[in-house]
Amino acid sequence: MSPLFTGRAGFALVIAAGVIVTIALPLIDGMFGLVQATVFIAMAVLALSLGFIWGFGGIMCFGQSAFFGLGGYAYAIAAIDFGGSSWAVLLAIAVPAAFAAMLGYFMFYGRISDAYMGVITLTVAVILYNVMNSTSGSQYHIGAAELGGFNGMPSVPPINLPGDPSAALSPLQFFILSMILLMAVYTGLRLLLASRFGRVLVAIRENETRAMLLGYDPRFYKLVAFAIGGGIAGLSGCLFTNWGGFISPTAFSLAQSAQIIIFVLLGGIGTLLGPIMGAVAIEYLITLTGTQHRFDANLILGVILLGFVLLVPQGVVPAIAAQLARVIPARRRAGASSQTVTAP
Numbered sequence: 001m002s003p004l005f006t007g008r009a010g011f012a013l014v015i016a017a018g019v020i021v022t023i024a025l026p027l028i029d030g031m032f033g034l035v036q037a038t039v040f041i042a043m044a045v046l047a048l049s050l051g052f053i054w055g056f057g058g059i060m061c062f063g064q065s066a067f068f069g070l071g072g073y074a075y076a077i078a079a080i081d082f083g084g085s086s087w088a089v090l091l092a093i094a095v096p097a098a099f100a101a102m103l104g105y106f107m108f109y110g111r112i113s114d115a116y117m118g119v120i121t122l123t124v125a126v127i128l129y130n131v132m133n134s135t136s137g138s139q140y141h142i143g144a145a146e147l148g149g150f151n152g153m154p155s156v157p158p159i160n161l162p163g164d165p166s167a168a169l170s171p172l173q174f175f176i177l178s179m180i181l182l183m184a185v186y187t188g189l190r191l192l193l194a195s196r197f198g199r200v201l202v203a204i205r206e207n208e209t210r211a212m213l214l215g216y217d218p219r220f221y222k223l224v225a226f227a228i229g230g231g232i233a234g235l236s237g238c239l240f241t242n243w244g245g246f247i248s249p250t251a252f253s254l255a256q257s258a259q260i261i262i263f264v265l266l267g268g269i270g271t272l273l274g275p276i277m278g279a280v281a282i283e284y285l286i287t288l289t290g291t292q293h294r295f296d297a298n299l300i301l302g303v304i305l306l307g308f309v310l311l312v313p314q315g316v317v318p319a320i321a322a323q324l325a326r327v328i329p330a331r332r333r334a335g336a337s338s339q340t341v342t343a344p
Helices: 008-028 031-055 065-082 086-108 114-133 171-194 196-206 208-213 218-244 254-267 273-290 297-311 316-342
Strands: none
Touching (some): 008 171, 031 065, 031 171, 031 273, 065 086, 065 218, 065 254, 086 114, 114 254, 171 196, 171 218, 196 218, 208 218, 254 297, 273 297, 273 316
């Protein structure tokens, strides 16, 4: 892949773009645009969680919505019971991470094949969807927080300034916080993949048997990566719940699971920038087609996805990187040839 996407220059470019968006968007867009951009960011964080474990760990997880929904519900319950968001945000990350670690332990140490992992994770998401759907009635509650069944949990307290539950973040402040968290997750994953752990994880993805012969335990590395992905998905669920002030069992739905996979496939597996771009592009198209009542949003998205799969099967970011890798060396060769001809 082109160094523009993988090297330090690429990292600096992505962070610079994030800073520019954080500063410029509030200046050029209204409140509605900021609110919509915030949900795009939440979905980008969610896409990163799957892009990391699938693209770099080789873990087929078709039920990433399970951790997304757990994060949303954990935040909502904790925020209602504790009356503040500090512990709620931490629990929104810790609960899905712990659940992913528990599920991953049985999958990886149980020698479950990749294909069955996809089925198991999807089944877990379906189970959680049905369980939460059946919690209607006041008897289903955790502390003061009623689960609400298929109606969900409305009026979830928003993120507030630490130590002051009454000082809720404004939409602008929440947008800035979401952008900071997105860039922090991206930076953290870049550093993790550049570390010894990340190099071993990629080696396991490429050839698990060879990694075992070199003395590494693939089960442990996959388990840690899976738990990290679960925690990141939980953070996304927390942001999404704050964005709408609401969480419902649809967070665990098959449609949500499929949408996350589409984010990653469209952007490109094996990249971190790809899932971000895929999530933003799909969410923007959903918003755009939703305002055009003459069109069926699902039909249009299906056609777009089919076109990308057929024409750009590797994803947008890898396709752009491959094109740049061909163009840049060609220009360098042309420049070197010109210097050779004109040299005295």
